[in-house]
Amino acid sequence: EDALLRAPQNISILSTNMKHFLTWSPVIVRGETVRYSVEFQGEYEREYANGSWIPICECSFITATVCNITEDVSATVAYNLRVRADVGTRRSKWGTLKGFFNPITTSLTPPLMKVIADGYHLLVELEDMGPAFQFCVLYWKKGQESRMQQKMVKEVSFVVHLDTMEAGPDYCVKARTYLEVINRSSNFSQPQCVRAQGARSVWL
Amino acid sequence: SGELYCSLPNPRNVHFESINMKNILHWSAPEGTGDGVLYKVKYLVYGDSKWIRKPECRNINRTWCDLSSETSDYEEQYYASVKAFLNGRCSDWIETTRFNPLTDTKIDPPTVSVSSTEKSISVILTAPEKWKRSPEGEPVSLLQVYPGLQYNVSVLNKKTKKRWFFSVSNNTLVVPWLEPGTDYCVSAQIHITTPLLHSGFSKEYCIATLKDKTA
Amino acid sequence: SVTEVRSGFTAIKANIQGRDPIRTLSILSYPHSLHKVQSSDRCCIAHHLFNFYVDKVFKHCKTEDSYINRKVSSIANSFLSMKRKLEHCHEKNKCICRQESTEKFNQILANYEGLNVTSAAIKSLGELDILLDWMEKSP
Numbered sequence: 001e002d003a004l005l006r007a008p009q010n011i012s013i014l015s016t017n018m019k020h021f022l023t024w025s026p027v028i029v030r031g032e033t034v035r036y037s038v039e040f041q042g043e044y045e046r047e048y049a050n051g052s053w054i055p056i057c058e059c060s061f062i063t064a065t066v067c068n069i070t071e072d073v074s075a076t077v078a079y080n081l082r083v084r085a086d087v088g089t090r091r092s093k094w095g096t097l098k099g100f101f102n103p104i105t106t107s108l109t110p111p112l113m114k115v116i117a118d119g120y121h122l123l124v125e126l127e128d129m130g131p132a133f134q135f136c137v138l139y140w141k142k143g144q145e146s147r148m149q150q151k152m153v154k155e156v157s158f159v160v161h162l163d164t165m166e167a168g169p170d171y172c173v174k175a176r177t178y179l180e181v182i183n184r185s186s187n188f189s190q191p192q193c194v195r196a197q198g199a200r201s202v203w204l
Numbered sequence: 205s206g207e208l209y210c211s212l213p214n215p216r217n218v219h220f221e222s223i224n225m226k227n228i229l230h231w232s233a234p235e236g237t238g239d240g241v242l243y244k245v246k247y248l249v250y251g252d253s254k255w256i257r258k259p260e261c262r263n264i265n266r267t268w269c270d271l272s273s274e275t276s277d278y279e280e281q282y283y284a285s286v287k288a289f290l291n292g293r294c295s296d297w298i299e300t301t302r303f304n305p306l307t308d309t310k311i312d313p314p315t316v317s318v319s320s321t322e323k324s325i326s327v328i329l330t331a332p333e334k335w336k337r338s339p340e341g342e343p344v345s346l347l348q349v350y351p352g353l354q355y356n357v358s359v360l361n362k363k364t365k366k367r368w369f370f371s372v373s374n375n376t377l378v379v380p381w382l383e384p385g386t387d388y389c390v391s392a393q394i395h396i397t398t399p400l401l402h403s404g405f406s407k408e409y410c411i412a413t414l415k416d417k418t419a
Numbered sequence: 420s421v422t423e424v425r426s427g428f429t430a431i432k433a434n435i436q437g438r439d440p441i442r443t444l445s446i447l448s449y450p451h452s453l454h455k456v457q458s459s460d461r462c463c464i465a466h467h468l469f470n471f472y473v474d475k476v477f478k479h480c481k482t483e484d485s486y487i488n489r490k491v492s493s494i495a496n497s498f499l500s501m502k503r504k505l506e507h508c509h510e511k512n513k514c515i516c517r518q519e520s521t522e523k524f525n526q527i528l529a530n531y532e533g534l535n536v537t538s539a540a541i542k543s544l545g546e547l548d549i550l551l552d553w554m555e556k557s558p
Contacts, residue, residue, distance in 0.1 A: 044495040
């Protein structure tokens, strides 16, 4: 009778900016190719659908030990996840993630940002992190940190105009991501400061 | 029998094409039928018990039918259907998918009017109107249909070739501190978040800031 | 959130509505359109409808298509988190149910029960945009 195939271990989630990946340690069987299959179960399935599990077909019989579960784990509820291994006709038990995963716990990073001074105009270019992301942009005259101004930016496929600048002082800008669906923000990015000139834009 | 009588190939690709809720039913002629095919059209308010014939689109040889009036209540959803006739033979009734005017319409870009002073330009944006039965009819702006409607405005400095963007919630934008005697080109797009809809960008409206009198 | 539900629904709308052959009966719209609900009844009706979809509809929407099943799961779980937010209002009595609201919801239930379970569930799922349009409409 075939030796029992060990269930995948060290199952964990890597979740950043609402991109969620399930990872696990490989099951080693000398001279054999081990394949893995992943299933998920949301709170709805647990409470209203007899605890049913749903397979992720992109992660069925894969050889990789990582699965992108972003599309399926999309609601802000507690999810269960499990993985099993297959070698030929031998199949392991399910290895299940310890505890639930709720996308609300994703880690948020500040956006990549580029501040531009174009004549007297203060502009910012922000990384496109997806339709659900907004950006809280703060800008102020250097030395006047108490008089920061704020602009919420939703559309980031363009260079966004923030404000006009007086000639002379430095203007600083920092930004953080905001996700309305989980009502959380990242830390602020490092400030970037520029100065208005007659016509030349200058980095400082 | 009925089957033989209705043995004409079916109209194809029966669908609504909608812009600012002007809802036109379109279709393609049945395969291999050439000229002489006539059509009739009916429509139904989804959930209603009866299909309604469209008299103005009875025995027509064109492959479109304006159903804007019949589908003007955008809080309802609709189906439409087309049947083809040729030399005593006819096709089956071929239906559209369910049509939701609110989410399935395309939005025209806004109209943009621009004025300038020596160092600034002012932009006034106007959302397109919803289709209306007659020119004398009460205009309804798409702003009333989509309260979350916003504008993205692009301002291009023709001298530096640099383009800036502004997200505008109301319908005016003033860009101060510009260079005198310089050409700026403005175009704008409508952006609606719920439901997710956006227009293309309007054509560019260019204007020059006045020359610096002191120079 | 509503945006997640709407994007999930948009992905399966054509497929799900294509499985509903009945044109002449609607659960949420004509002739008893959801849009005719008075604003004072909106919270109560929304509360009832969330329970209706979670308790009655989604579980009967299993299909042979795993992509559809995964999207239905994503919508159902998003509904669950929205339902929780609405329950919060309900518990704080900010969501009073007048007789008109109850009658309106009973009309919806009657429409639903006029069909067999699977057809009714698929039709209700296919009408999610009617619910979303109504919810996103300013009162």
